[in-house]
Amino acid sequence: MMTTKQTRREFVKRTTAGIAGIAATQFVSSAVPSSEAAQVKTVSPKGQIAVWLTSGEARYAAQAPLTWQAAPKPDARDAIRVAPDKMFQDVLGFGAAFTDAACWNFDRLAPADREKLFSDLYSPSQMNLSVGRVCMGSSDYATKLYSYNDSVDPDPELTKFSIAHDRGYILPALREARALNPDLWLLASPWSPPGWMKFNNSMLGGSMRRKWLPAYAQYFHKFLAAYEKEGVRIDSVSPQNEVDTDQDGRMPACAWPQEYEIEFVRDHLGPVLARQHPDTHIWILDHNYNLWGRAICELEDEGARKYIKGVAWHGYVGDPSAMTRVHERFPEIGQFWTEGGPDYTDPKYQTDWPKWSKAFTDILRNRARCIIAWNYALDEVGTPNIGPFPCGGLVTVHSKTRQVTHSGQYWALAHFSRHVRRGARVVSTVSAAPVEGVSHVAFVNPDGSNVAVLTNTRNTATAVPFAVGQSQATVHLPADSVTTLAWK
Numbered sequence: 001m002m003t004t005k006q007t008r009r010e011f012v013k014r015t016t017a018g019i020a021g022i023a024a025t026q027f028v029s030s031a032v033p034s035s036e037a038a039q040v041k042t043v044s045p046k047g048q049i050a051v052w053l054t055s056g057e058a059r060y061a062a063q064a065p066l067t068w069q070a071a072p073k074p075d076a077r078d079a080i081r082v083a084p085d086k087m088f089q090d091v092l093g094f095g096a097a098f099t100d101a102a103c104w105n106f107d108r109l110a111p112a113d114r115e116k117l118f119s120d121l122y123s124p125s126q127m128n129l130s131v132g133r134v135c136m137g138s139s140d141y142a143t144k145l146y147s148y149n150d151s152v153d154p155d156p157e158l159t160k161f162s163i164a165h166d167r168g169y170i171l172p173a174l175r176e177a178r179a180l181n182p183d184l185w186l187l188a189s190p191w192s193p194p195g196w197m198k199f200n201n202s203m204l205g206g207s208m209r210r211k212w213l214p215a216y217a218q219y220f221h222k223f224l225a226a227y228e229k230e231g232v233r234i235d236s237v238s239p240q241n242e243v244d245t246d247q248d249g250r251m252p253a254c255a256w257p258q259e260y261e262i263e264f265v266r267d268h269l270g271p272v273l274a275r276q277h278p279d280t281h282i283w284i285l286d287h288n289y290n291l292w293g294r295a296i297c298e299l300e301d302e303g304a305r306k307y308i309k310g311v312a313w314h315g316y317v318g319d320p321s322a323m324t325r326v327h328e329r330f331p332e333i334g335q336f337w338t339e340g341g342p343d344y345t346d347p348k349y350q351t352d353w354p355k356w357s358k359a360f361t362d363i364l365r366n367r368a369r370c371i372i373a374w375n376y377a378l379d380e381v382g383t384p385n386i387g388p389f390p391c392g393g394l395v396t397v398h399s400k401t402r403q404v405t406h407s408g409q410y411w412a413l414a415h416f417s418r419h420v421r422r423g424a425r426v427v428s429t430v431s432a433a434p435v436e437g438v439s440h441v442a443f444v445n446p447d448g449s450n451v452a453v454l455t456n457t458r459n460t461a462t463a464v465p466f467a468v469g470q471s472q473a474t475v476h477l478p479a480d481s482v483t484t485l486a487w488k
Helices: 005-017 100-107 111-122 170-180 210-229 258-276 289-299 321-329 353-364 408-417
Strands: 048-055 058-067 080-090 093-098 131-135 185-189 281-288 308-314 334-339 368-375 395-397 404-406 425-430 438-444 450-456 462-468 471-477 481-487
Touching: 048 408, 058 408, 058 471, 080 368, 080 438, 080 450, 093 100, 093 170, 093 408, 100 111, 100 170, 111 170, 131 170, 131 368, 185 210, 185 334, 210 258, 258 281, 258 289, 281 289, 281 334, 289 308, 289 321, 308 321, 321 334, 353 368, 353 408, 353 438, 353 450, 353 481, 368 408, 408 481, 450 462, 450 471, 471 481
Parallel strands: 080 462, 093 131, 093 368, 131 185, 281 308, 308 334, 334 368
Antiparallel strands: 048 058, 048 481, 080 425, 395 404, 425 438, 438 450, 450 481, 462 471
């Protein structure tokens, strides 16, 4: 979560107005490391381009296909040009967070309705959501405040450790999702350690006591082992959600000094996972773009860096170019976007797909390997919620009728997740004379198929030439629209 209500609203506004520091038409990168230097010859495609559109009353609706033509003006400056031979990061996937609140809302659905929703979200032939986030204990979006080792007195031996709460509806949701998509990658993040590990003896705000770092590493081990026993593998963890704030004590949160996170990863969590859970990755930071300097400083510690596989980012403060900045310093470390969600009080909550598609485009053009939105499912007033911030779910489950409706963020995500497969590479898209309000990103899937997503955030329609090699098509972009193109 963010630090103020205003910050979230301003983030949504920024996705429309454009984000400072991002080149809208040129992929942001000063160098491509050897691991990304694979070159493929650009082939001028022939045949048809499949098209899907969200705009007005259309929701991810198939359109009449376009046909590749020989480019009438090969040097047209306003053309969006795809260069598949210039490859960047590979894609892990798209998804959202299995918060306690989201799983509770899933659990309220009738079995047939739940089965339909899960098939829509996770089936590879549908939304194909393939990454998700799990809260280690309660976040602000939970039915109650809890950790896995609640105790009045310190319990460094973790004798009271239990994941009993999660057996009710969280673990069943995770098992059901992974049964539909066995490739589902799960990130687990704590919003707070158990209260007794902190100076204020509470999960609400406060900061970590250094002396409990060894016990906290064992807490992670017990969590991972317990989930594995329940049939749910966790693929990556972050030491703390939003390390740089205690949220004024209004919700589960914990401030971590930079040196604490370095020490925890280097001397405790890293060695424990290397011994007990060698396939579980560590992603640090799990906070906003404006903390890119902290991420670099932590990665400069060689002892910590040997255990770190990635940096997790939130989109509430700063801009996505921070991920490129860290990538250029440490190209072997992955960049992962792990939180950002809509506000259900926004009048455009269900129709703000161009804002989110623009945001996702900027994120992917700045080295992010995944996009994990915030809550999968909340009710019409953004609950359950024990914190201060008004969020909406990727979908809404109405508290009385149990009707499922979709957010604008959902429809934006569909244009990416339904076509971009795990292992796809982001490729260069440029326009010498960009069209105002039009953003774009393209991919090559492992099977060689191609995908591009074009977003028009303006309230007027436009048409743009779209070119690959010596082939070109004119793409009509309605006002406030998201368009996916797919071709062989």
